[in-house]
Amino acid sequence: MKLDFAGWLAFGLALALAGCASTATDSGATPPAVAPTLTSDYHIGVDDIVQVSVWRNPELGITVPVRPDGMISVPLIGDVAAGGHTPEEVAKDIQEKLATYVRDPQVAVILTDLRSHEYLSRVRVTGAVRQPVSIPYRPGMTVLDAVLAAGGITEFAAPDRSNLYRKSQDQTQSYEVRLDRILNKGDLDTNFTVAPGDVITVPERVL
Structure with a gap:
């Protein structure tokens, strides 16, 4: 209610x-x-702001809010599920998908603004x-x-x-x-x- x-x-x-x-x-x-609050254990929610960084590939970095469908759009690979996952899980998912395009990608996902639980x-x-x-x-x-x-x-x-x-x-x-x-x-x-x-x-x- x-x-x-x-x-x-x-x-x-x-x-x-x-x-x-x-x-x-x-x-x-x-x-x-x-x-x-340990952000490593935090499950990302809608409207949270996440920053994706790819080592040695700054053009692939983004800082975006999580959409209502729980997705974020990442260059080269498109939509990635972020809502309901921890930053480490999202980083691993992006890293695996980027491996098709980038040699040995190193990905970090950081929460810059927690909005979903405001x-x-x-x-x-x-x-x-x-x-x-x-x-x-x-x-x-x-x-x-x-x-x-x-x-x-x-x-x-x-x-x-x-x-x-x-x-x-x-x-x-x-x-x-x-x-x-x-x-x-x-x-x-x-x-x-x-x-x-x-x-x-x-x-x-x-x-």
Whole structure:
């Protein structure tokens, strides 16, 4: 099911208010480290940008997006299946096909831009921020990065009661974020590194 922005906003607010058994709160805990993406194990998807290089044959090199049919067009050999394969598998396929035209070809396939999982790998900021947002995840992104992308907090926010929600297997973990200390005191103890799918909520203060 594909949710629009309002749907994601409702989802984030629901998480903030949830007291159900499926949500575990880790007061003072630190979220687990985000594992780096290994592009050698990554399966290429539609719209990903790939760079094909052939040693000693620069005229055969290309940098192209993967088409909706999962194919890329390579000089001399035409269409090659890229979608659903790793860069190493695509390089091997191109190398075998080029052997008909080029002596002992050495092929490298590099991912230059991961686009196919942009809408699955997002970070969302909801609550008392200037502009609730759903932004693409980037390696190294922190809570502060995400909140600043949302325009910062409003005058009605209770920043030190903020939370980061992360789904882990069959439950959602909650981690306390001392956003006031991050923004006003430079205390980065709870400026956690975010992960794809994280939701950050900033509640309003009780008047």
